[in-house]
Amino acid sequence: MSKFTGKSPWVVHFNCNSCNGCDIEFLACLTPLYDAERFGVLHVGNPKHADILVVTGSVNKKNMHVLKNVYDQIPSPKAVVAMGVCAATGGLFADCYNVVGGIDKVIPVDVHVPGCPPKPEAMLDGIVKAVEILKKKTKETETVTEELPVVIVKPKELPAEPAAPEAAKESEK
Amino acid sequence: MMKINEEVSLETLVGKVAALQVAGYRFVTMTTVDCDDYFDIYYHYDKDYELYTLRLKVEKPGVVPSISTACFAALIIENEIQDLFGITFTGLVVDYEKHFLLAPDAPEKPFCHVPGVKITTVDSPAAKKEEVAE
Amino acid sequence: MSMIVPFGPQHPVLPEPLQLRLEIVDETVVSALPVIGYVHRGLERLAEQKDFQQDTYLIEHICGICSFMHSTTYCTGIEEIMNIEIPERAKYLRVAWSEMHRIHSHLLALGLLADAFGFESLFYQIWRTREHIMDAMEFTTGGRVMLSAACVGGVRKDINEEQKKFVLEKLAAIEAEFKEEAHVLLDDYTVKSRTVGVGILDAKTAYERGAVGPTARASGIKMDHRMTGYFAYDKLDFEPVVEDGCDAYSRTKVRIREVYQSIDLIRQALAALPDTPLKTPFKGNPNGEAAVRAEQPRGEVIYYLKGNGTDKLARCRVRTPTFANVAPMLHMLNGCNLANVGVIVLSVDPCISCTER
Numbered sequence: 001m002s003k004f005t006g007k008s009p010w011v012v013h014f015n016c017n018s019c020n021g022c023d024i025e026f027l028a029c030l031t032p033l034y035d036a037e038r039f040g041v042l043h044v045g046n047p048k049h050a051d052i053l054v055v056t057g058s059v060n061k062k063n064m065h066v067l068k069n070v071y072d073q074i075p076s077p078k079a080v081v082a083m084g085v086c087a088a089t090g091g092l093f094a095d096c097y098n099v100v101g102g103i104d105k106v107i108p109v110d111v112h113v114p115g116c117p118p119k120p121e122a123m124l125d126g127i128v129k130a131v132e133i134l135k136k137k138t139k140e141t142e143t144v145t146e147e148l149p150v151v152i153v154k155p156k157e158l159p160a161e162p163a164a165p166e167a168a169k170e171s172e173k
Numbered sequence: 174m175m176k177i178n179e180e181v182s183l184e185t186l187v188g189k190v191a192a193l194q195v196a197g198y199r200f201v202t203m204t205t206v207d208c209d210d211y212f213d214i215y216y217h218y219d220k221d222y223e224l225y226t227l228r229l230k231v232e233k234p235g236v237v238p239s240i241s242t243a244c245f246a247a248l249i250i251e252n253e254i255q256d257l258f259g260i261t262f263t264g265l266v267v268d269y270e271k272h273f274l275l276a277p278d279a280p281e282k283p284f285c286h287v288p289g290v291k292i293t294t295v296d297s298p299a300a301k302k303e304e305v306a307e
Numbered sequence: 308m309s310m311i312v313p314f315g316p317q318h319p320v321l322p323e324p325l326q327l328r329l330e331i332v333d334e335t336v337v338s339a340l341p342v343i344g345y346v347h348r349g350l351e352r353l354a355e356q357k358d359f360q361q362d363t364y365l366i367e368h369i370c371g372i373c374s375f376m377h378s379t380t381y382c383t384g385i386e387e388i389m390n391i392e393i394p395e396r397a398k399y400l401r402v403a404w405s406e407m408h409r410i411h412s413h414l415l416a417l418g419l420l421a422d423a424f425g426f427e428s429l430f431y432q433i434w435r436t437r438e439h440i441m442d443a444m445e446f447t448t449g450g451r452v453m454l455s456a457a458c459v460g461g462v463r464k465d466i467n468e469e470q471k472k473f474v475l476e477k478l479a480a481i482e483a484e485f486k487e488e489a490h491v492l493l494d495d496y497t498v499k500s501r502t503v504g505v506g507i508l509d510a511k512t513a514y515e516r517g518a519v520g521p522t523a524r525a526s527g528i529k530m531d532h533r534m535t536g537y538f539a540y541d542k543l544d545f546e547p548v549v550e551d552g553c554d555a556y557s558r559t560k561v562r563i564r565e566v567y568q569s570i571d572l573i574r575q576a577l578a579a580l581p582d583t584p585l586k587t588p589f590k591g592n593p594n595g596e597a598a599v600r601a602e603q604p605r606g607e608v609i610y611y612l613k614g615n616g617t618d619k620l621a622r623c624r625v626r627t628p629t630f631a632n633v634a635p636m637l638h639m640l641n642g643c644n645l646a647n648v649g650v651i652v653l654s655v656d657p658c659i660s661c662t663e664r
Contacts, residue, residue: 017345093350097283202630284351
């Protein structure tokens, strides 16, 4: 299992409180020029399908519940990437009344990517880092079970029966 | 400089707005300004690229008839003003009850200059500095 | 019997968190209500606490898609209060960067629309074309998204001959590549089956509900704030793009034609760049109030600014185009199929960060 997890990480993106700058740059990462798909990264909409959560923007009082909800739905092992300074500390908006702070106030973060907004190259770097962390986590969480003795179950051999009388008649015809 | 075309009162507001709608004016937006003792509410309308602005003076805390029945587009902005300034609009078509933009545990009336309503930026050093300066 | 289906805030089609509560009967939407506040930061309040020159940078971050236009419109407002006449070269440069933003925003919106109706390869193609304009912006200002080129009194950056040549090359590349993509969006049978007749907004309703920008122009309303001739638009030759189909297809068509129009405007502006300083020096603080408007990719934006003679503004209010387009969007959603909701929402090209600030 751990051998294959890092080969194709599926990414779900959540816009928390962002100004859209990081979002469009992250989407640009996936498109042909930067092409995150060459690392096997696939962008999905459903958190249940994903391995890596990419969050842009800081947390406010309303979306913190949504963020936690999305995070909880991702199956373990999972990695979280905080894109941009807003996701790290609140950035430019840290003094706003409705901003609680960086996303680490709600969920654990594995990789911080600095920048306002980060360049797509930096974002790709961040995702590749997250993949390494994901691989490590997979190894840690992998439980090795004891080899069980293999029991081969075979069906009992049927007693040889004479052919049914009807079938015999048909074959005669 | 902005030109204020007309002053309206709480009684004449709805009638005036309805007349503007009929005269072919397009609703642009509303702006609320906290002038410490009272609120100024501007109703911006537009016709042929010219801005037509009505001004309404409201005593605090503020109860204003809603114009959303005459002009549906005002619904969203009126709900926003309810959140941010704590002004109550009566007769809203859809009333979000002051939780349109803000979550229930967010600070109340964050745009008001009322003393006592502090902007809650708990861990921010900048906010603390300002408090000391005051 | 009707039931409520929530659409968002985390939804594969939406790049941003917006919730629509759709009341549906079988598959048909009867009414829709927006639930917003997931991106609300309280930026207007923060702008009142900072220096009015620092605000230029802050206001640029209202929205990453039309960042330059937000900051220039804000600067225009302050200039109007303080009676500052900006140099001619700054006016033309503001036009050039504004139109670059319009191209990048329209290509982004068209790509996302293609993604909404499931045409992923078209989405990728359009975004690839969009990288040309991102390169042009990066080469002229140093930033891909946040240009930070505007300041009160003019602009902070210049376009020299080498950069001008680069921009013109990139514009030619966009024009050549976009022709093929526009052909698919406009003439492909399957694409048309998803957009023609979807999300009808007639001219009367559009005007009454205050629609702006491409949403209004696709309903046959000739309204483009660039016609008022702010910056250097009065010296450039262009006509507003108007379509009268009233549906998602027309809105797509308006955006496609505006991309070509913007390419033309940048060429005109760069050809006519006068040789003057970039910035008018000024002293003092703003005192007074102003309401200024400008045409953004999504429509008309209005800034209300009030200064009280100190270095901090008394009030800074922004009404962004998407805010005005929410009420018309609710009208479009009435009576549509549940499967079309994504296409209709993206045909308006909503920008939620703008809306909630």
